[in-house]
Amino acid sequence: MSQVPKESAPLEGYAAPSTVEEALRLIADGDATILAGGTDLMLQTKPGGRLPYRRKLVNIRRISELRGVSEKDGRMSIGALTTITDIDNNDLLNTVTPVLPQTANCFASSQIRNAGTVGGNICNASPAGDMIVPLLVLDAEVELSAWTNGAVTTRLVSLDKFFTGPGRTIKQPNELLTRIVFARPDKKLFAGYIKSGPRPALEISTVSAALSAIRDNGKLSRVRIALGAVGPTVLRAVKAEAYLEGKTVTAQVAAEAARLAAEDASPIDDVRATAWYRRHLIQVYIKRLLENDSQG
Ligand SMILES: Cc1cc2nc3c(=O)[nH]c(=O)nc-3n(C[C@H](O)[C@H](O)[C@H](O)COP(=O)(O)OP(=O)(O)OC[C@H]3O[C@@H](n4cnc5c(N)ncnc54)[C@H](O)[C@@H]3O)c2cc1C
Structure with missing residues (x-):
């Protein structure tokens, strides 16, 4: 060794x-x-x-029961060992929630996508972890399993509560992340993801953003916004979400939501970008995510 x-x-x-x-x-x-x-x-x-x-x-790579995507009783389940390539190519996800394959398609190179798993991406707890961002806007939960008192026990934790800092989570050392679950999205739900970089698929995110919402008669509800690489963990832009509830998207509304999302973030200056540039990108991405939908 x-x-x-x-x-x-x-x-x-x-x-x-x-x-x-x-x-x-x-x-x-x-x-x-x-x-x-x-x-x-x-x-x-x-x-x-x-x-x-x-x-x-x-x-754990040989545990076949931990790989794959399924749906039961309106709940989607993605096994922890499902690779990024599996997600990119999965027909069920492409139909039900295309934002996940879309994100997988912006992830690293083919070699890394073939080996890297969604469970590993989450447990690594990078503030720039790509798959975490859209999973947060889908209200995903993670299943943590352990061997306790001679039996397998499981607990479900909201992904929103899973991260405690860069590289840190609430998962205990005797626990395995076994799957990711979320409700099958409503047909009226739209969701999008954008990642920065001149070559998005080969860059660690400078900023990434996902947005989902239900649009009914032009009005938004159940708005979720998640931002990557602009804080110690991937985070939810809660002020921007609250502002958008019940609104119809106009250029003015999109601009205000973008401004609030930039306020929700706490980016730092580092080798990839300055905090100022990251806040600027957040605003560009939130407007784009909202405006793309308003054309839909
Ligand atoms: C060249 C390169 C490019 C990359 N590009 C990107 C990118 O574009 N976007 C991005 O987000 N990431 C990127 N990464 C990071 C990495 O590929 C991903 O985070 C990947 O999803 C990790 O998955 P893995 O299966 O390889 O995890 P591993 O390396 O095997 O594990 C990562 C961590 O999670 C723990 N772990 C893994 N699975 C479980 C589980 N089921 N239960 C409990 N603990 C677990 C491990 O103990 C370890 O601490 C890149 C990495 C490289 C080397």
């Missing part, structure tokens, strides 16, 4: 379970590093990386 950073304790074991129960038993002591596609983990755990391995490495 030459890849183990100096400060890590030596890995004592590696396992590649093929069922959820087996995986949960293996991580029950909270001393395992979980490996899905490895596209984040490999960089973080390499020598000089920020994450030391825990005692065991548990590769």
